[in-house]
Amino acid sequence: MCGICCVLNFSPSKLFETGVAENLKRRGPNSSREIKKTVTHLSYECLFSAHVLHMRGHLTPQPLEDANGNVFLWNGEVFGGLDVGCQENDTRCLFQHLSTQDSPEHVLSVMSCIRGPWAFIYYQAAKHWLWFGRDFFGRRSLLWRCGAEKKSLALTSVATYLPGTDHPQWQELPALGVYRLDLEACFHLDFLKLELYPWLHPGDAPPLINQFSEENLSSCMSVVMNGSGLCLTTPVCPLNKTIARTVQETAHTFGSQPSVEDLDLLLKCDHKKKLANRFLDVLSNAVQKRVQCLPCDIPSLQPHxxxxxxxxxxxxxxxxxxxxxxxxxxxxxxxxxxxxxxxxxxQDPKRQKESKKMHKKKTGSINSCPEESLELSRFDxxxxxxxxxxxxxxxxxxxxxxxxxxxxxxxxxxxxxxxxxxxxxxxxxxxxxxxxxxxxxxxxxxxxxxxxxxxxxxxxxxxxxxxxxxxxxxxxxxxxxxxxxxxxxxxxxxxxxxxxxxxxxxxxxxxxxxxxxxxxxxxxxxxxxxxxxxxxxxxxxxxxxxxxxxxxxxxxxxxxxxxxxxxxxxxxxxxxxxxxxxxxxxxxxxxxxxxxxxxxxxxxxxxx
Structure with missing residues (x-):
């Protein structure tokens, strides 16, 4: 788990107000680090910052940077899809997977494989590409904000609210897929042109991009569907929309006040019993992945x-x-x-008065009842x-x-x-x-x-x-x-x-x-x-x-x-x-x- 952020500027512009860094650090108290990338001939600058909560393997400070100048920020957990050992750090493993090739197809293939929650930012130095996105369900936060007048973009896990400010407000990045910003192409444009690579089931048509209203985007940015037809494979199967019933109805009549006996009666049906146990198996496996392989705590002063x-x-x-x-x-x-x-x-004086009366009736004196007990009863x-x-x-x-x-x-x-x-x-x-x-x-x-x-x-x-x-x-x-x-x-x-x-x-x-x-x-x-x-x-x-x-x-x-x-x-x-x-x-x-x-x-x- 991390607090990650990236600030991109094609001209001097301050998009982060006081408080963002503090909120990011509260998310990731174990490590903080920044990397700045300045590309003079394309007139852009990227500031990458990450604050890490150590959860898996060896503590790995972020952002990560490789020998080719690629930069990776990861806020997520790999619970499946990629081979990550229990004692390995998934940030480092995932970065190694991404760095083996630099094509869009490869990036999408790797991100499609991941099972688990994530938000990421990935800078490919040689291509001048900036990738970012959230998982299919949006289980990890990623906010974005465009400069009101200049070509600039900020991405962050968490922001701050400033009342009365002239800055454009933050928005949640729609979890529609993965976004790519070609910084070299943007150098020659008056705006930032984002390409979307959407989540799609095999055979589905690309969705209409209607989540991006003028409230979401400044005049300096647009979002378009990528022209190559590439997409991420949706990690879950489509919803079963069958309408016609194929299961026999039970003859039992249920009362208005159901009981556990009603459930026990339903479980006498072999089909329902098997289905409930199949569900339990799948859900139990999901819980197991989320409660095991945790980092060893620092030895306590009281090890017992x-x-x-x-x-x-x-x-x-x-x-x-x-x-x-x-x-x-x-x-x-x-x-x-x-x-x-x-x-x-x-805050209910009537209830407090009634509680005191009840205690007085039981004990004969209101003073014999501890005030602490009365106070705690107001949280019942x-x-x-x-x-x-x-x-x-x-x-x-x-x-x-x-x-x-x-x-x-x-x-x-x-x-x-x-x-x-x-x-x-x-x-x-x-x-x-x-x-x-x-x-x-x-x-x-x-x-x-x-x-x-x-x-x-x-x-x-x-x-x-x-x-x-x-x-x-x-x-x-x-x-x-x-x-x-x-x-x-x-x-x-x-x-x-x-x-x-x-x-x-x-x-x-x-x-x-x-x-x-x-x-x-x-x-x-x-x-x-x-x-x-x-x-x-x-x-x-x-x-x-x-x-x-x-x-x-x-x-x-x-x-x-x-x-x-x-x-x-x-x-x-x-x-x-x-x-x-x-x-x-x-x-x-x-x-x-x-x-x-x-x-x-x-x-x-x-x-x-």
């Missing part, structure tokens, strides 16, 4: 004290419960697993309650594992302070109420600063884990959102298929860049097992009714395949929990203006 390498954004819901159960099967038993559970303090939000219940289920599955249930309690004052100091810059350029709510909740959760209970005592705790697993991608593929039920009711299976197809197409611009920027601000790496290429291909390959059956009640029909898999893992009540969005489960949405809509522009992000 084991610390967690892996943390999970944990609500106790089915997505995070399955990740925890699967991680448990691949993380050494002596290692704890940190479960990061975030709650925002409810829905995700805290289901999180504690989920913890008990995990303890039953593996009582020998040390599960650190980290209660991350956030006050309104701390929320406002951290939003202005850090979070508004990380969420940028996204700016809706939903982006603010989720961005803030994920930032505090990933920071991992809270309380852990040992027996009857709670003590301060900070998660040391560098890897944070998140369940994003499950709802998008398995019809977990309420909008999926709405689409199913209005347009049937055909409409649901269209909705699910759209979900993956837009996930890079709606969620992943933001979550990557927010989590990695703590020097940690976000990993997304549900968006592993093999997992997505498996889910894409099966008909929609195998994944979800929205004619069944809420808490059963949505994400049905995942619920069946949860039962096969031995999970109980958590397998039946209905979807609850993080902003509601953590109660951050209750702290602000209740009249806001999720899609509204959030004024709080512009107050810094």
């Amino acid at each position: 004290k084991e610390e967690a390498d892996i943390a999970i954004l944990f609500s106790g819901g089915i997505d995070s419960m399955i990740l925890a159960a699967l991680a448990d099967s691949h993380v050494p038993l002596g290692k704890p697993i940190d479960l990061l559970n975030v709650a925002f303090k409810l 939000v829905p995700d805290r309650i289901t999180g504690r219940a989920g913890l008990q289920e995990l303890k039953v599955l593996n009582p020998e594992r040390k599960w650190n249930f980290v209660e991350i309690n956030v006050t309104q004052e701390e929320l406002h302070d951290m939003r202005q100091k850090h979070i508004c810059h990380l969420v940028h350029p996204l700016d809706t109420v939903l982006d603010d709510s989720i961005g803030c909740a994920v930032w505090f959760a990933a920071r991992g600063v809270g309380l852990v209970q040992d027996g009857t005592e709670r003590s301060p705790f900070t998660s040391p884990a560098k890897v944070v697993l998140t369940g994003i991608g499950a709802d998008e593929q398995l019809a977990g959102y309420s909008r999926h039920r709405v689409r199913y009711r209005t347009s049937g299976i055909e409409g649901l298929v269209q909705e699910l197809g759209m979900e993956l197409e837009r996930i890079s611009s709606r969620n992943l860049g933001r979550d990557d920027r927010v989590i990695t601000d703590h020097g940690k790496e976000a990993r997304f097992p549900y968006l592993d290429e093999e997992v997505v291909s498996f889910l894409n390959s099966i008909p929609v009714w195998e994944k979800a059956e929205l004619s069944l009640p809420r808490g059963l029909g949505e994400k049905l395949l995942l619920r069946l898999a949860a039962r096969e893992l031995g999970l109980g009540p958590s397998a039946m929990l209905p979807k609850r969005a993080m902003q509601f489960g953590s109660r951050i949405a209750k702290l602000e203006n209740h009249q806001e809509k999720a899609s509204d522009k959030c004024s709080r992000l512009y107050m810094a």
Whole structure:
């Protein structure tokens, strides 16, 4: 994991404001380095900068430069596709692959092979070509900004938001493919001409380039489809759009309140049982790749004290419960697993008054109840309650594992302070109420600063884990959102298929860049097992009714395949929990203006 950036100028121009370097360094605290390339006869200058979070093999400072003057910046993980040993550094291996040839075909061939999240910048010195791009899902952030008047371009993992500035604002680079800038050709033009090499399934026609409006591009840049017809091969199979059912309906009648017995009954069908176990195998493999081959920690002053390498954004819901159960099967038993559970303090005098009355009734005196207990009760939000219940289920599955249930309690004052100091810059350029709510909740959760209970005592705790697993991608593929039920009711299976197809197409611009920027601000790496290429291909390959059956009640029909898999893992009540969005489960949405809509522009992000 790294913070990478490149500033290209054909004339003197300052595109980076104060704060960008600091935000980049927070992503990569283990190494920082810069390389500058000046080509006098073509009048351009490139500044490359990288800040490395050491995750794999030997610590490898970036940018990397070879004997031919090529420069490589890499922010990603190779989980498959290229042969990278567990103790090898994937940045160095990938650079060696790219440097063996200098043709566009070779660059595209190498990048098409990679399985895992990535963003990269690659400068080919002899050709004067600058390549950059994001993976198919956009799991790693890369922002760009053009000079307003001069031929200049900046690329960065994370930026800053400056209110009232005349500079053009940053944009997320569309994850449509890989981009190439021919700097020698641009020397003879009045603008920067970018060529796009798109992601395509074999036989597909190139997409229309309509993501680049005047808001995205200055008058000094254009984006065109490459004229050679070259592309990257899409790393997942196409979505199965079969509409006609081929599976026999069950005769069982389900009640409005589903139970685990309903899942057990469905699992009596051999086909459903086999499908659930095939899904578990693929998902387990994805989790294994993301929790193993981690760097050895520097020996502690207390070598007998084991610390967690892996943390999970944990609500106790089915997505995070399955990740925890699967991680448990691949993380050494002596290692704890940190479960990061975030709650925002409810500013509700009525509830506080009722709590005091209840304690007085039980004890006979309000003063006999510790104030600390009353204070902590104000963080008993829905995700805290289901999180504690989920913890008990995990303890039953593996009582020998040390599960650190980290209660991350956030006050309104701390929320406002951290939003202005850090979070508004990380969420940028996204700016809706939903982006603010989720961005803030994920930032505090990933920071991992809270309380852990040992027996009857709670003590301060900070998660040391560098890897944070998140369940994003499950709802998008398995019809977990309420909008999926709405689409199913209005347009049937055909409409649901269209909705699910759209979900993956837009996930890079709606969620992943933001979550990557927010989590990695703590020097940690976000990993997304549900968006592993093999997992997505498996889910894409099966008909929609195998994944979800929205004619069944809420808490059963949505994400049905995942619920069946949860039962096969031995999970109980958590397998039946209905979807609850993080902003509601953590109660951050209750702290602000209740009249806001999720899609509204959030004024709080512009107050810094």
